[in-house]
Each structure stands twice: as C-alpha cells, then as structure tokens.
Amino acid sequence: MKVETKLRQKVSTNYEELDRRNTKTKTYRGVTKAYLPAVLHNEMRLELTPRIPEFPARTQLANGEFDNCRQLSDNLQVEWKAHEEEVKIRLTGKVEEDQYMSFGISSSNEKPDMLLSDIVVAFYDKDDGSFHAVDYSVNARSQCDGTFGVCPDEQVHGRNDASVISGERKNGITTITFSRPYHTDDELDIPISRFSDPTSVIASVGQLNSRKEANYHDSFVTKDKVVVDFKSTGDNTCATLVPGNEKEPKRYKPWTVNIINHTTNFTATIGPTGGDRGYSAITSKELARPAVFIHTCGVPFLSLTHAINK
DSSP states (O other), X not given: OHHHHHHHHXXXXXXXXXXXXXXXXXXXXXXXEEEXXXXXXXXXXXXXXXXXXXXXXXXXXXXXOOOEEEEEETTEEEEXXXXXXXXXXXXXXXXXXXXXXXXXXXXXSSSXXXXXXXXXXXXXXXXXXXXXXXXXXXXXXXXXXXSSSEEEGGGGTOOOOOEEEEEEEETTEEEEEEEEESOOSOTTSOOOOSSSOOEEEEEEXXXXXXXXXXXXXXXXXXXXXXXXXXXXXXXXXXXXXXXXXXOOOOSSOOOOOOEEOSOSOOOEXXXXXXXXXXXXXXXXXXXXXXXXXXXXXXXXXXXXXXXXXX
C-alpha cells in the first residue's frame, strides 16, 4: 500500500511538471495567452491519470485539485480552491465558440450588481486555439469606449491580474482554469477575503465581439443572490453538464428597421447596441463600440438623394 501511494504521488508531481513545462505563452495586445498542446496534454492524461467519466456528476479535477463547485446556471459552473496567496478558479460552461464566460465579485454584498463589479472574462479563441482570462472592471452599463463601460482593466489604466492556468474545449463545453491574488494593489479590483467571509458573486455568458472583447451578456446573467466562501472546502452543488453543440434559437425578433427620408439635417447620438434585438440581430455582425443613433433611431436605413440645382 505504501509503494502504491508513493507511486501515485510521483506520477501526480511529474504530471504537474510536464504540464508547466509544455505550457507556452504569447503576449498579444497586452494580453498573455496560454497554449497547452492538445495532443500532448491528452496523452499525458491518458498515461498518468486513471480513466474517469468525461463529465462526472460532481465536476472535479483529478487529484482533488478542486473540492468546491457552485452551479451558477443550467449551463455554467464555477469551482474554486484557496491557496496561500491566490485563489484558483475554474469555469466550465456549455457555450458556443464565440461566447465568453464571466465570473467575479459583486459591488454589493446584498445582491448581484454588475455596476462597479470586478469580473474575469474567460473565453476560447477559436482562431488560434488559445484560452484567455481577462480582468475587467465595470463603471457603466455600456460597452467600453476606452474610458467608461465594461472594460478590460488594461484599457483603463489598470492591470490584468488574472492568469490562465489551463483550458479545454470539447463536445461543446469550454473549461478554463485561472488564478487571481487575494489583493492585487490595483484600485480597479475588489479584494478577495483571506478569511471565511461570505462574498456575493456574479456571473454571465455573452457574445464576443470582433475584438475578442465582451459584448452584452445576452445568454445569462446572475439574477438571484449567490454567495461563495472562497476559503471553504467541500462546498459542492454541481450537477452534470450534458455535452452538445446545438445553438439556442434567438429569443426575440430583431427590431424593425426605421427608414429616414426627406431629411437634410441629421442628429447623431451614442447609445446602446440593443442587445439581441438591436444591431447584432439586424446586421448579423458584432459591434465593438456603442451604436450610433440617428434621430433617436438605432441602425436606421438612410435614403439619401443628391439634389441637382438647375
């Protein structure tokens, strides 16, 4: 029995060392991407770990890396484990390749409040097969304009304090593991308590825009209060995530396109994109910035006629 125990410990250590050694990073637009060679990673799992069900009833990593799991929605789970200087977090979601998952700390400990919250947006980049965890702050209920909105910290004079550890995309399910320090010394971040304090958390799922940034959370956002103790152990309420690739039908029809005729003076204002009934639904394209409204009409059709004076 002692020999078997030592062997398992040695195998676990070797796996972690190989995992770190074969992780490559690349910095692009100030965001560090972590690459895990899929073939080698899968081979290591097959050789060094026992075979387990693909999606067990209680979602956990081999070797007991996580023993806390909270079901945030039917298609989204979060796992966590406290370490000496940081918290490791794993998001698992049944999401599309062009969707993100977000998780973070609510600005209010009484309810889930996205405004002034501190979140990490995690996503899979299907263009190069990389995984990302990006630190965001929310100072306005709009897309980021470079100063206000739902912005990556690095765009608003902050720092990305989320570090990708690993990621996997399989059978329509994305899994991303990242870490975040308890205290970051970044004024945009909300500290995580080192003690057993209940913390109100928030989560969401939405579309990525063409800049690989978070658009409006059109698929899911936390509505009811969810409390997590980041120092807890054995807090597990997760169920099975059923694999699948089917995309849910749109919930609403796009708005009717307005037609503006016989107008010589135009008033343009900046406003929201309209969620899943607005710009994206009408044009089938994602908008990285707030929408332009003409005469209070979002995404209007302009009929322009050039007058010829005789």
